[in-house]
Amino acid sequence: MSRQVFLYDPPDRFVAGTVGLPGRRTFFLQATAGPRVTSVALEKAQVAALAERMDELLDEVVRRSGGNAAVPAVAPAEIADTGPLDSPVEEEFRVGTMALAWDGEEQRMVVEAQALVELDAETAEDLAEAEERLLQDEENGPPMLRVRLTGAQARAFAKRALDVVNAGRPPCPLCSLPLDPEGHVCPRQNGYRRGA
Numbered sequence: 001m002s003r004q005v006f007l008y009d010p011p012d013r014f015v016a017g018t019v020g021l022p023g024r025r026t027f028f029l030q031a032t033a034g035p036r037v038t039s040v041a042l043e044k045a046q047v048a049a050l051a052e053r054m055d056e057l058l059d060e061v062v063r064r065s066g067g068n069a070a071v072p073a074v075a076p077a078e079i080a081d082t083g084p085l086d087s088p089v090e091e092e093f094r095v096g097t098m099a100l101a102w103d104g105e106e107q108r109m110v111v112e113a114q115a116l117v118e119l120d121a122e123t124a125e126d127l128a129e130a131e132e133r134l135l136q137d138e139e140n141g142p143p144m145l146r147v148r149l150t151g152a153q154a155r156a157f158a159k160r161a162l163d164v165v166n167a168g169r170p171p172c173p174l175c176s177l178p179l180d181p182e183g184h185v186c187p188r189q190n191g192y193r194r195g196a
Contacts, residue, residue, distance in 0.1 A: 006146070008145075008147045008148070010149065011149070011153075012034065013086075014153065016047045029145065037086050038092055038145055040093055040095050040145050041095065044165055046095060048161070049098075054109065057102060058154055070107045071151030072151060075156045075158070075160075079156050080160070096115060115143045115144070116142075174188040
């Protein structure tokens with residue numbers, strides 16, 4: 001079966017968002033172009049890593065170009081997207097592997113999110129070889145979301161993604177673990193709460 005690639009070049013909208021209450025949120029990347037919408041699920045840590053790495057790559061592009069690249073230093077306020085995910089949110093796949101690249105000729109950030117795949121491998125070397133084959137197999141690999149963004153779109157995506165990640169449960173002032181609405185057993189207090 002041939003690989004299914006959800007290509008957005010360019011998207012009308014590309015955002016990270018969540019469904020559910022803090023502590024029970026499901027994170028999504030969502031790309032739209034006209035009536036077409038693709039949503040892929042991923043972990044909170046993956047969203048944070050993607051946004052941070054995207055900002056680092058954009059900073060490097062600016063540095064290497066001597067400031068001549070079409071990449072703003074910060075996310076432009078006029079293209080900020082704070083709206084909710086487009087409904088209905090229907091998961092196409094769960095993300096396993098992600099990749100970022102800068103296309104210097106087109107001045108575009110390329111984001112690829114590939115479906116999670118179970119690999120059979122006996123050693124770490126076998127696993128690395130199997131992962132590399134999957135990444136190189138354009139025709140028969142797992143489903144993939146591929147989005148091409150301008151520098152401004154990439155900055156705006158990264159800012160919103162970090163805002164979404166940071167909008168979760170507040171951290172405990174003692175242990176920094178997330179506070180649950182039902183209560184929190186703090187390891188720094190051995191679960192003990194002093195009376196008033």
